[in-house]
Amino acid sequence: MAEYDVVIIGSGVAGALCAAGLSNRSRRILVLEAAKNGLGVGQREHFRRLWDTVPNKSWNTPYLRMAGIQNYPSPGPSTPDTKVYFDQPDALPEGPDKSLVTFKGYYQRLAGGSTWAWRGNTPRMMPGDFELKSKYLSNVPAEQYDGANVADWPISYDDLKQWYLKAEFELGVSGNAEEWEALTPRDGAQYPMPGQPKSYSDRVLLARIGSKSVLLDGEQIKAEIITMAQARNTRPYDGRPACEGNHNCIPLCPTNAKYDATVHLKRAHQKGVEIRTGCVVTKLEAGSDGTISRVLYKQWDSDDPQIERAVSGKIVILAANPIETPKILLNSGLYADDDPYVGKHLMDHVQGECLALAPEPIYPFRGPQTLCGIDSLRDGRYRAKFASFRLTLGNDGWGRAGNPTSVLEQLLNPADPSSFLIGKELRGTAIETLTRLVRFGFSTEQLPHVENRVELSDKLDPLGIRRPRLHYRVHSYTQRALSEAYRVSKELFSAMGAEHIGEEEFDVSDWNTAAHPMGTCRMGTTQQDSVVDKFGRCHNYPNLYIVGASVFPTGSATNPVLTIAALALMTVDKIESLN
Amino acid sequence: MAGASRRAFLKAASAIPIGATAKFSTTEALAADATDHESFVRLSLVLTGLAESEPPAAVEQSNAAGVLVKLYEIYYDRLQSAYPVEFRELLGAWRAVENAADPEAALSQRLTVVGAGAERLRVAARQIVKIWYLSTIDDPRVPLDPKRKGKNSGQVGGDLGQYAHSAIWSLIGAPVPGYSNFPHGYWVERPAPQLTRAVPLDELKKRQSSDLSTLMEIPDG
Numbered sequence: 001m002a003e004y005d006v007v008i009i010g011s012g013v014a015g016a017l018c019a020a021g022l023s024n025r026s027r028r029i030l031v032l033e034a035a036k037n038g039l040g041v042g043q044r045e046h047f048r049r050l051w052d053t054v055p056n057k058s059w060n061t062p063y064l065r066m067a068g069i070q071n072y073p074s075p076g077p078s079t080p081d082t083k084v085y086f087d088q089p090d091a092l093p094e095g096p097d098k099s100l101v102t103f104k105g106y107y108q109r110l111a112g113g114s115t116w117a118w119r120g121n122t123p124r125m126m127p128g129d130f131e132l133k134s135k136y137l138s139n140v141p142a143e144q145y146d147g148a149n150v151a152d153w154p155i156s157y158d159d160l161k162q163w164y165l166k167a168e169f170e171l172g173v174s175g176n177a178e179e180w181e182a183l184t185p186r187d188g189a190q191y192p193m194p195g196q197p198k199s200y201s202d203r204v205l206l207a208r209i210g211s212k213s214v215l216l217d218g219e220q221i222k223a224e225i226i227t228m229a230q231a232r233n234t235r236p237y238d239g240r241p242a243c244e245g246n247h248n249c250i251p252l253c254p255t256n257a258k259y260d261a262t263v264h265l266k267r268a269h270q271k272g273v274e275i276r277t278g279c280v281v282t283k284l285e286a287g288s289d290g291t292i293s294r295v296l297y298k299q300w301d302s303d304d305p306q307i308e309r310a311v312s313g314k315i316v317i318l319a320a321n322p323i324e325t326p327k328i329l330l331n332s333g334l335y336a337d338d339d340p341y342v343g344k345h346l347m348d349h350v351q352g353e354c355l356a357l358a359p360e361p362i363y364p365f366r367g368p369q370t371l372c373g374i375d376s377l378r379d380g381r382y383r384a385k386f387a388s389f390r391l392t393l394g395n396d397g398w399g400r401a402g403n404p405t406s407v408l409e410q411l412l413n414p415a416d417p418s419s420f421l422i423g424k425e426l427r428g429t430a431i432e433t434l435t436r437l438v439r440f441g442f443s444t445e446q447l448p449h450v451e452n453r454v455e456l457s458d459k460l461d462p463l464g465i466r467r468p469r470l471h472y473r474v475h476s477y478t479q480r481a482l483s484e485a486y487r488v489s490k491e492l493f494s495a496m497g498a499e500h501i502g503e504e505e506f507d508v509s510d511w512n513t514a515a516h517p518m519g520t521c522r523m524g525t526t527q528q529d530s531v532v533d534k535f536g537r538c539h540n541y542p543n544l545y546i547v548g549a550s551v552f553p554t555g556s557a558t559n560p561v562l563t564i565a566a567l568a569l570m571t572v573d574k575i576e577s578l579n
Numbered sequence: 580m581a582g583a584s585r586r587a588f589l590k591a592a593s594a595i596p597i598g599a600t601a602k603f604s605t606t607e608a609l610a611a612d613a614t615d616h617e618s619f620v621r622l623s624l625v626l627t628g629l630a631e632s633e634p635p636a637a638v639e640q641s642n643a644a645g646v647l648v649k650l651y652e653i654y655y656d657r658l659q660s661a662y663p664v665e666f667r668e669l670l671g672a673w674r675a676v677e678n679a680a681d682p683e684a685a686l687s688q689r690l691t692v693v694g695a696g697a698e699r700l701r702v703a704a705r706q707i708v709k710i711w712y713l714s715t716i717d718d719p720r721v722p723l724d725p726k727r728k729g730k731n732s733g734q735v736g737g738d739l740g741q742y743a744h745s746a747i748w749s750l751i752g753a754p755v756p757g758y759s760n761f762p763h764g765y766w767v768e769r770p771a772p773q774l775t776r777a778v779p780l781d782e783l784k785k786r787q788s789s790d791l792s793t794l795m796e797i798p799d800g
Contacts (some may be wrong), residue, residue, distance in 0.1 A: 048757060052743065055736030056714045197764040235764065242763035248756040365753035367766025395766075404747045405713055406730050412708055413729030414701035417691045422704060425685040427628030427750065430712075434751045 007313030012113020013321030175229030345448030
């Protein structure tokens, strides 16, 4: 059996940062990755060509034809009746509240993980996010927040601040420090690059809305449109070019101006780390000394994919994701199925959209898909009553709800002769509509509930590994935030002079996923309240570390990647200090 | 199309230098022979509302036999293959009105009639607009869901390179997603009516430093 100093399972942003951070020529490090894809320019161009020719252009379009993907299925953004990977017994097609009990999140099983297909937004969590329980919920009846099992983080914003800054330099984050200082204190530290230039549409809408406050549970909070901090270059950085505004961040940045984890995987590889692809980890085994002694996996591109192979590592880092990580732990028998923490507290960012037509052409679809947002609303006293939320000012028309294809198709409905347009009228209407599309996307916090969980299904994947069975619900605390965010969005559109399109009230069953799975192996102080400590080290198995969004005790409304990265860097530092 | 006329058409079309013009060659290469391609080209302009200079008509790709052919020929073949009945009927309807004083109005009248025959014409017209604007057409195996008001989940795409010529993006001043080739920050500016070239970098830097009031005074032209 091959023996390594470090075995890392999964090669998304957390695993890649660990691999690069721990690599040196004297340390044997192995990364086990389920997928089998390249990391370089050729792979990127191949994905781009797939995107070019595939007609249904979705978030995962370039990755659907991956070699061997049937052996390591990746969940798609689909309804439960068509879902082929997750087992969701609660989400029956005929259920009355089907939408509210369906986990809609997904991720990409790739070398480089889901960072191949992300928008690149990298805000920090706010100080209050780390102490939601003690700051906002300790004196509130539990039923007000649906009896969620909320815990403060075992670290504060100040504890993580230096790692946030380091992560911003590792990923290459562009941002305007002065816009963020009051929200997420930086002690004057600049981002490695200045923020993205605001788009024409952002500037028009910013000029129209001015400085406006909104009322949230009796508290006036200023709604400031600011430039998103993004892991997207505004100048050449780390060997990657400045963003050319391909407007294709999801599913694929064709130039790598936007960070993805291939950056650190390549760096790790150059420093001697072995990246073994096509390897789906099945189990971890514990030895008599209470440490993880073996990592078992199946290699689907081998002669006999069903054989379990084994490696050992003095240190094992589990960096799959909040679905796959607990799946591996439970399948290993390291924790009981009814363990109060492993697999429990599955969270996502629950999203909605508010659509409008701008009062003048604002020309969306130019530049990155997102450039600006409103983050000042993320924290406030209202969190005692409903969830935190942030707003994104879309630069992508109506996003999932409206784009050139859908607009044209509605103008060309064969079943409706009275509104069927051709010629100059069609052209003019299409241009007039498409250049005025504007939307606020809102992303809300979901609290950790024990019953929102990952279990092992009796159904097997093609390698004979038990698939994830999910139980999930969007609770009223989050539903109220969806409604409030919709109301605020309408108010802001009104201030802009934009014409709101849609229902007066938000239909909470119409929520969508941010595809930000979190929770399931929370961090805390003891094994009585958590799976890992603040460094990601398992309480029960001292040579096992868990990195990634699995360890989040709460999810805030913050895009998770920068926090994932900061925590991973903290884990690397801890491992180094122990060795 | 008869073999001889098709050969004549191809010969004439191939005389157009690649990339030399973005115009349909309605007056030169095609005028001598009233082929289906000619009709298709003129019908496409009427349906899409595109000016002669706007469609990527000079683009060529290899067909299955390895012969370089024009994009409109490829599109013609794709439509003929996917919607043979509807497409032929629409071409026939078009020929009946194309010499009218206002062919667009005459065609529109034919298309807005209630009934199954007219609906087949609308299906074909929709595909012609979609193929030029988006490079995709509806998957003929997937019926449109009446509840979705014309939106369709089944699409059929073209070969490599056709997507990058989807015309709708330039009409709204945006690059085809994934094919920007513009400098960083081009998005701060309102687009020119036709986004046919990149803004020079020096000019862009000047514009980035301008305030919004200046920005908004820039005329459409």
